[in-house]
Amino acid sequence: MSTGHVEYASLNGTHFFKIIGEVRAQSCISLDKLLSKIEQQSNVKGAVVDLTQTTFIDSTVLGILAKLGIKLKQAHQIQAVMLSTNPDITTLANSMGLGQVFIMLNCGDNNVCTRTLVDENITHKAMLNTVLDAHRTLMELNDSNQNIFEPLVKQLEKEQDQFEEEVVNPHNA
Structure with a gap:
Protein backbone atom coordinates (compact mmCIF):
# COMPACT_ATOMS: atom_id res chain seq x y z
CA MET A 1 0.00 0.00 0.00
CA CYS A 107 21.14 18.22 -3.71
CA GLY A 108 23.75 16.30 -1.78
CA ASP A 109 26.19 18.40 -3.80
CA ASN A 110 26.12 21.88 -2.28
CA ASN A 111 27.19 23.44 -5.58
CA VAL A 112 24.04 22.28 -7.33
CA CYS A 113 20.95 22.76 -5.19
CA THR A 114 19.32 25.12 -2.82
CA ARG A 115 20.97 26.56 0.24
CA THR A 116 19.59 28.47 3.17
CA LEU A 117 20.31 32.16 2.82
CA VAL A 118 22.23 33.47 5.80
CA ASP A 119 21.28 36.91 7.01
CA GLU A 120 24.47 38.89 7.24
CA ASN A 121 25.11 42.47 8.31
CA ILE A 122 21.60 43.07 9.60
CA THR A 123 21.63 46.68 10.63
CA HIS A 124 18.66 48.87 11.39
CA LYS A 125 19.40 50.92 8.28
CA ALA A 126 19.65 47.83 6.04
CA MET A 127 16.42 46.41 7.43
CA LEU A 128 14.63 49.74 7.05
CA ASN A 129 15.79 50.11 3.45
CA THR A 130 14.76 46.54 2.59
CA VAL A 131 11.31 46.84 4.14
CA LEU A 132 10.74 50.23 2.53
CA ASP A 133 11.86 49.05 -0.90
CA ALA A 134 9.70 45.90 -0.70
CA HIS A 135 6.59 47.88 0.18
CA ARG A 136 7.23 50.51 -2.49
CA THR A 137 7.44 47.66 -4.99
CA LEU A 138 4.14 46.22 -3.77
CA MET A 139 2.55 49.66 -4.10
CA GLU A 140 3.61 49.83 -7.75
CA LEU A 141 1.74 46.63 -8.57
CA ASN A 142 -1.79 47.99 -8.19
CA ASP A 143 -4.02 50.67 -6.68
CA SER A 144 -5.22 48.41 -3.88
CA ASN A 145 -1.67 47.89 -2.66
CA GLN A 146 -1.04 51.62 -3.08
CA ASN A 147 -3.89 52.36 -0.68
CA ILE A 148 -2.97 49.60 1.77
CA PHE A 149 0.74 50.34 2.07
CA GLU A 150 0.93 54.10 1.59
CA PRO A 151 0.60 54.88 5.34
CA LEU A 152 3.29 52.33 6.19
CA VAL A 153 5.64 53.64 3.50
CA LYS A 154 5.16 57.22 4.70
CA GLN A 155 5.95 56.13 8.26
CA LEU A 156 9.03 54.21 7.11
CA GLU A 157 10.20 57.20 5.07
CA LYS A 158 9.90 59.40 8.18
CA GLU A 159 11.91 56.87 10.14
CA GLN A 160 14.49 56.77 7.37
CA ASP A 161 14.73 60.58 7.37
CA GLN A 162 15.18 60.58 11.16
CA PHE A 163 17.85 57.92 10.89
CA GLU A 164 19.70 59.90 8.22
CA GLU A 165 19.48 63.04 10.37
CA GLU A 166 20.97 61.15 13.33
CA VAL A 167 23.85 59.95 11.18
CA VAL A 168 24.56 63.43 9.81
CA ASN A 169 24.07 65.25 13.14
CA PRO A 170 24.67 62.67 15.90
CA HIS A 171 24.56 65.31 18.66
CA ASN A 172 21.00 66.40 17.77
CA ALA A 173 19.55 62.97 18.44
Missing part, protein backbone atom coordinates in the same frame (compact mmCIF):
# COMPACT_ATOMS: atom_id res chain seq x y z
CA SER A 2 1.34 3.41 -0.96
CA THR A 3 1.74 5.90 1.88
CA GLY A 4 2.73 8.75 -0.39
CA HIS A 5 1.31 10.73 -3.25
CA VAL A 6 2.12 12.78 -6.31
CA GLU A 7 1.36 16.50 -6.48
CA TYR A 8 1.17 18.37 -9.76
CA ALA A 9 1.11 21.98 -10.90
CA SER A 10 1.44 23.66 -14.26
CA LEU A 11 2.15 27.25 -15.18
CA ASN A 12 2.62 28.69 -18.66
CA GLY A 13 3.74 25.39 -20.14
CA THR A 14 6.06 24.37 -17.32
CA HIS A 15 4.96 21.28 -15.41
CA PHE A 16 5.92 20.49 -11.82
CA PHE A 17 5.66 17.04 -10.23
CA LYS A 18 6.36 16.49 -6.55
CA ILE A 19 6.71 12.90 -5.37
CA ILE A 20 6.04 12.77 -1.62
CA GLY A 21 6.63 9.86 0.76
CA GLU A 22 6.51 6.22 -0.34
CA VAL A 23 5.10 6.19 -3.85
CA ARG A 24 4.34 2.90 -5.54
CA ALA A 25 2.61 1.58 -8.66
CA GLN A 26 -0.96 2.23 -7.52
CA SER A 27 -0.23 5.97 -7.43
CA CYS A 28 0.85 5.98 -11.07
CA ILE A 29 -2.32 5.48 -13.08
CA SER A 30 -3.42 9.11 -12.85
CA LEU A 31 0.18 10.26 -13.37
CA ASP A 32 0.45 8.14 -16.51
CA LYS A 33 -2.82 9.58 -17.88
CA LEU A 34 -1.64 13.11 -17.12
CA LEU A 35 1.65 12.50 -18.95
CA SER A 36 -0.29 11.39 -22.03
CA LYS A 37 -2.22 14.68 -21.96
CA ILE A 38 0.96 16.71 -21.52
CA GLU A 39 2.58 14.93 -24.45
CA GLN A 40 -0.24 16.16 -26.71
CA GLN A 41 0.13 19.81 -25.66
CA SER A 42 1.92 22.21 -27.98
CA ASN A 43 2.98 24.82 -25.42
CA VAL A 44 5.19 22.64 -23.22
CA LYS A 45 8.20 24.65 -22.04
CA GLY A 46 9.67 22.40 -19.35
CA ALA A 47 9.17 19.97 -16.51
CA VAL A 48 10.57 19.58 -13.01
CA VAL A 49 10.29 16.40 -10.97
CA ASP A 50 10.90 17.11 -7.30
CA LEU A 51 12.03 14.07 -5.32
CA THR A 52 13.20 16.06 -2.29
CA GLN A 53 10.43 14.61 -0.10
CA THR A 54 10.48 11.13 -1.60
CA THR A 55 11.26 8.36 0.89
CA PHE A 56 10.63 5.40 -1.44
CA ILE A 57 9.91 5.09 -5.14
CA ASP A 58 9.28 1.82 -6.94
CA SER A 59 10.32 0.80 -10.43
CA THR A 60 6.86 1.48 -11.88
CA VAL A 61 7.01 5.10 -10.75
CA LEU A 62 10.55 5.37 -12.10
CA GLY A 63 9.34 3.90 -15.41
CA ILE A 64 6.52 6.45 -15.66
CA LEU A 65 8.99 9.27 -14.91
CA ALA A 66 11.38 7.86 -17.53
CA LYS A 67 8.47 7.95 -19.97
CA LEU A 68 7.93 11.62 -19.13
CA GLY A 69 11.59 12.41 -19.79
CA ILE A 70 11.64 10.48 -23.05
CA LYS A 71 8.39 11.98 -24.37
CA LEU A 72 9.44 15.54 -23.55
CA LYS A 73 12.74 15.00 -25.32
CA GLN A 74 11.13 13.42 -28.37
CA ALA A 75 8.02 15.56 -28.76
CA HIS A 76 9.24 18.93 -27.47
CA GLN A 77 13.08 18.80 -27.50
CA ILE A 78 13.03 19.53 -23.75
CA GLN A 79 15.19 17.91 -21.13
CA ALA A 80 13.27 17.77 -17.86
CA VAL A 81 14.92 18.44 -14.50
CA MET A 82 14.92 16.01 -11.58
CA LEU A 83 15.72 17.33 -8.11
CA SER A 84 16.73 15.01 -5.26
CA THR A 85 18.09 15.36 -1.72
CA ASN A 86 18.06 11.71 -0.72
CA PRO A 87 21.26 9.93 -1.81
CA ASP A 88 19.45 6.56 -1.97
CA ILE A 89 16.72 7.95 -4.24
CA THR A 90 19.31 9.72 -6.41
CA THR A 91 21.38 6.53 -6.73
CA LEU A 92 18.29 4.49 -7.59
CA ALA A 93 17.12 6.99 -10.24
CA ASN A 94 20.59 7.11 -11.79
CA SER A 95 20.99 3.32 -11.70
CA MET A 96 17.73 3.01 -13.66
CA GLY A 97 19.09 5.38 -16.32
CA LEU A 98 16.95 8.43 -15.58
CA GLY A 99 20.09 10.56 -15.85
CA GLN A 100 19.93 9.86 -19.61
CA VAL A 101 16.61 11.69 -19.99
CA PHE A 102 16.66 14.14 -17.05
CA ILE A 103 19.04 16.80 -15.88
CA MET A 104 19.75 15.35 -12.44
CA LEU A 105 20.27 17.90 -9.68
CA ASN A 106 21.62 16.00 -6.70
Whole structure:
Protein backbone atom coordinates (compact mmCIF):
# COMPACT_ATOMS: atom_id res chain seq x y z
CA MET A 1 0.00 0.00 0.00
CA SER A 2 1.34 3.41 -0.96
CA THR A 3 1.74 5.90 1.88
CA GLY A 4 2.73 8.75 -0.39
CA HIS A 5 1.31 10.73 -3.25
CA VAL A 6 2.12 12.78 -6.31
CA GLU A 7 1.36 16.50 -6.48
CA TYR A 8 1.17 18.37 -9.76
CA ALA A 9 1.11 21.98 -10.90
CA SER A 10 1.44 23.66 -14.26
CA LEU A 11 2.15 27.25 -15.18
CA ASN A 12 2.62 28.69 -18.66
CA GLY A 13 3.74 25.39 -20.14
CA THR A 14 6.06 24.37 -17.32
CA HIS A 15 4.96 21.28 -15.41
CA PHE A 16 5.92 20.49 -11.82
CA PHE A 17 5.66 17.04 -10.23
CA LYS A 18 6.36 16.49 -6.55
CA ILE A 19 6.71 12.90 -5.37
CA ILE A 20 6.04 12.77 -1.62
CA GLY A 21 6.63 9.86 0.76
CA GLU A 22 6.51 6.22 -0.34
CA VAL A 23 5.10 6.19 -3.85
CA ARG A 24 4.34 2.90 -5.54
CA ALA A 25 2.61 1.58 -8.66
CA GLN A 26 -0.96 2.23 -7.52
CA SER A 27 -0.23 5.97 -7.43
CA CYS A 28 0.85 5.98 -11.07
CA ILE A 29 -2.32 5.48 -13.08
CA SER A 30 -3.42 9.11 -12.85
CA LEU A 31 0.18 10.26 -13.37
CA ASP A 32 0.45 8.14 -16.51
CA LYS A 33 -2.82 9.58 -17.88
CA LEU A 34 -1.64 13.11 -17.12
CA LEU A 35 1.65 12.50 -18.95
CA SER A 36 -0.29 11.39 -22.03
CA LYS A 37 -2.22 14.68 -21.96
CA ILE A 38 0.96 16.71 -21.52
CA GLU A 39 2.58 14.93 -24.45
CA GLN A 40 -0.24 16.16 -26.71
CA GLN A 41 0.13 19.81 -25.66
CA SER A 42 1.92 22.21 -27.98
CA ASN A 43 2.98 24.82 -25.42
CA VAL A 44 5.19 22.64 -23.22
CA LYS A 45 8.20 24.65 -22.04
CA GLY A 46 9.67 22.40 -19.35
CA ALA A 47 9.17 19.97 -16.51
CA VAL A 48 10.57 19.58 -13.01
CA VAL A 49 10.29 16.40 -10.97
CA ASP A 50 10.90 17.11 -7.30
CA LEU A 51 12.03 14.07 -5.32
CA THR A 52 13.20 16.06 -2.29
CA GLN A 53 10.43 14.61 -0.10
CA THR A 54 10.48 11.13 -1.60
CA THR A 55 11.26 8.36 0.89
CA PHE A 56 10.63 5.40 -1.44
CA ILE A 57 9.91 5.09 -5.14
CA ASP A 58 9.28 1.82 -6.94
CA SER A 59 10.32 0.80 -10.43
CA THR A 60 6.86 1.48 -11.88
CA VAL A 61 7.01 5.10 -10.75
CA LEU A 62 10.55 5.37 -12.10
CA GLY A 63 9.34 3.90 -15.41
CA ILE A 64 6.52 6.45 -15.66
CA LEU A 65 8.99 9.27 -14.91
CA ALA A 66 11.38 7.86 -17.53
CA LYS A 67 8.47 7.95 -19.97
CA LEU A 68 7.93 11.62 -19.13
CA GLY A 69 11.59 12.41 -19.79
CA ILE A 70 11.64 10.48 -23.05
CA LYS A 71 8.39 11.98 -24.37
CA LEU A 72 9.44 15.54 -23.55
CA LYS A 73 12.74 15.00 -25.32
CA GLN A 74 11.13 13.42 -28.37
CA ALA A 75 8.02 15.56 -28.76
CA HIS A 76 9.24 18.93 -27.47
CA GLN A 77 13.08 18.80 -27.50
CA ILE A 78 13.03 19.53 -23.75
CA GLN A 79 15.19 17.91 -21.13
CA ALA A 80 13.27 17.77 -17.86
CA VAL A 81 14.92 18.44 -14.50
CA MET A 82 14.92 16.01 -11.58
CA LEU A 83 15.72 17.33 -8.11
CA SER A 84 16.73 15.01 -5.26
CA THR A 85 18.09 15.36 -1.72
CA ASN A 86 18.06 11.71 -0.72
CA PRO A 87 21.26 9.93 -1.81
CA ASP A 88 19.45 6.56 -1.97
CA ILE A 89 16.72 7.95 -4.24
CA THR A 90 19.31 9.72 -6.41
CA THR A 91 21.38 6.53 -6.73
CA LEU A 92 18.29 4.49 -7.59
CA ALA A 93 17.12 6.99 -10.24
CA ASN A 94 20.59 7.11 -11.79
CA SER A 95 20.99 3.32 -11.70
CA MET A 96 17.73 3.01 -13.66
CA GLY A 97 19.09 5.38 -16.32
CA LEU A 98 16.95 8.43 -15.58
CA GLY A 99 20.09 10.56 -15.85
CA GLN A 100 19.93 9.86 -19.61
CA VAL A 101 16.61 11.69 -19.99
CA PHE A 102 16.66 14.14 -17.05
CA ILE A 103 19.04 16.80 -15.88
CA MET A 104 19.75 15.35 -12.44
CA LEU A 105 20.27 17.90 -9.68
CA ASN A 106 21.62 16.00 -6.70
CA CYS A 107 21.14 18.22 -3.71
CA GLY A 108 23.75 16.30 -1.78
CA ASP A 109 26.19 18.40 -3.80
CA ASN A 110 26.12 21.88 -2.28
CA ASN A 111 27.19 23.44 -5.58
CA VAL A 112 24.04 22.28 -7.33
CA CYS A 113 20.95 22.76 -5.19
CA THR A 114 19.32 25.12 -2.82
CA ARG A 115 20.97 26.56 0.24
CA THR A 116 19.59 28.47 3.17
CA LEU A 117 20.31 32.16 2.82
CA VAL A 118 22.23 33.47 5.80
CA ASP A 119 21.28 36.91 7.01
CA GLU A 120 24.47 38.89 7.24
CA ASN A 121 25.11 42.47 8.31
CA ILE A 122 21.60 43.07 9.60
CA THR A 123 21.63 46.68 10.63
CA HIS A 124 18.66 48.87 11.39
CA LYS A 125 19.40 50.92 8.28
CA ALA A 126 19.65 47.83 6.04
CA MET A 127 16.42 46.41 7.43
CA LEU A 128 14.63 49.74 7.05
CA ASN A 129 15.79 50.11 3.45
CA THR A 130 14.76 46.54 2.59
CA VAL A 131 11.31 46.84 4.14
CA LEU A 132 10.74 50.23 2.53
CA ASP A 133 11.86 49.05 -0.90
CA ALA A 134 9.70 45.90 -0.70
CA HIS A 135 6.59 47.88 0.18
CA ARG A 136 7.23 50.51 -2.49
CA THR A 137 7.44 47.66 -4.99
CA LEU A 138 4.14 46.22 -3.77
CA MET A 139 2.55 49.66 -4.10
CA GLU A 140 3.61 49.83 -7.75
CA LEU A 141 1.74 46.63 -8.57
CA ASN A 142 -1.79 47.99 -8.19
CA ASP A 143 -4.02 50.67 -6.68
CA SER A 144 -5.22 48.41 -3.88
CA ASN A 145 -1.67 47.89 -2.66
CA GLN A 146 -1.04 51.62 -3.08
CA ASN A 147 -3.89 52.36 -0.68
CA ILE A 148 -2.97 49.60 1.77
CA PHE A 149 0.74 50.34 2.07
CA GLU A 150 0.93 54.10 1.59
CA PRO A 151 0.60 54.88 5.34
CA LEU A 152 3.29 52.33 6.19
CA VAL A 153 5.64 53.64 3.50
CA LYS A 154 5.16 57.22 4.70
CA GLN A 155 5.95 56.13 8.26
CA LEU A 156 9.03 54.21 7.11
CA GLU A 157 10.20 57.20 5.07
CA LYS A 158 9.90 59.40 8.18
CA GLU A 159 11.91 56.87 10.14
CA GLN A 160 14.49 56.77 7.37
CA ASP A 161 14.73 60.58 7.37
CA GLN A 162 15.18 60.58 11.16
CA PHE A 163 17.85 57.92 10.89
CA GLU A 164 19.70 59.90 8.22
CA GLU A 165 19.48 63.04 10.37
CA GLU A 166 20.97 61.15 13.33
CA VAL A 167 23.85 59.95 11.18
CA VAL A 168 24.56 63.43 9.81
CA ASN A 169 24.07 65.25 13.14
CA PRO A 170 24.67 62.67 15.90
CA HIS A 171 24.56 65.31 18.66
CA ASN A 172 21.00 66.40 17.77
CA ALA A 173 19.55 62.97 18.44
